[in-house]
Amino acid sequence: METLSTQGLAMPRLGLGTYRMTGNDCARAVEHALSLGYRHVDTAEMYGNEDGVGAGLAASSVARDDIFLTTKVWHDHLTRDGIRGALEASLEKLKTDYVDLYLVHWPAPDMDMGEVFETMAALKEEGLIKAMGVANFTVDLMKRAVEEIGAPIACNQVEYHLKLDQSKLLGYLTTKGIPLVAYVPLGQGRLADEEGLVAIAEKHDASPAQIALAWLMDQPGVAAIPKASRNETQQANLDALSIRLDDEDRALIAALPKDVRYVDPDFAPDWD
Template structure:
């Protein structure tokens, strides 16, 4: 591999593991993706699979320093001492001394900007996390966090796909040198029911999934982390890296007027 986790930023395509809860399947999907060439793996405390992700990492032929690993602190664990304690547990489960990126999963429940982010500063200073991330943050929450954090905000992970284009957050990310990490980039399967994406997929003799991913990755400061478990699905997503959409394709997707959020808990900051 040529990826350098210390200098190359977040790889454009990652393996998402949300709802990948079958232990052996999760471990296999992580190992298979890394061996295929994925350089970014994303998990979270709330997914309940950090140990399985760690097993997949160990089973792969890829050295730890050759890929980007991210996890997230759940909203029940965002008190200062809980951040420190549960992050240590996450590192142990993942079988690593550090993660490249640690997120605040949501600005909700136990999240207190001063207390929570102070703990993230400590973990950053100790080298247990290489970068600080936030997830499901709106611009006002990002601004508040920016004033408190010693480390720069490296990424904001949000739902993003052709049916939720997040124009305001894309603009904010580009203006503030933050990477926007798109979760549910296939709109939980709904991209297969979007006529514009089907037309473009037929034009390029590919899948709607690849079109959605390629559209996301065509944008500055945006990366995508589709969940996949089966080998065929992992490979199909990976092939999106080589799909080049033309300006007409991108404009057609940009002009989709449907807006359908797939992940919308009551504690979402937009509610």
């Protein structure tokens, strides 16, 4: 599995997203993914499935130190005590002593960003997290975190797929050597009927979803965490890593609409 180097860690470029997986189904999906070769597992306190993820990790024969585990703190816990309490609860559910990556899940307009990253730095010093990062941060928010505060941000996890332009954000992250981790990388299954994508898929004897994933993997500095609860979907996503797009494929994808956003809650920042 190819990795991205960030803040002293090696982040596998393809991870397992677990949003909306719960209980035993979540545990089985995580255990099976690890048996296939996945080494990057993503969860969050808001998902309500950290116990299932933890059970899957515990059931696996893969050593904990060989797994890149990410979880996230919800936006209403972004205080010194709130972050610490949330992480302690997450670690207990995950049945682990540390997480590799701890993210601010969503920015909050009233958060004290300096306090947030100061708290995360203390958690890192204590060995409870290996690196800190963010999710759903705009370029302006990234500039505050990186340039004003000097936080060692390991990644920005955002919605990114072939129908949403993230070139401005990706350009900024690239200049700072910060990976972009794409969630909803397959458009929540809505890309299967895109005519241009179907044509590319037929050409490569692949599915449109595999082409969408291959397009992300074609870009330096980008990782992806597609949700995959079914065994065959997990394998299909791994198989997508071997697809090599050509310039004709890229041109067809570039012609698709680039203004489709599937995740935009009321508390989201101004995406500018």
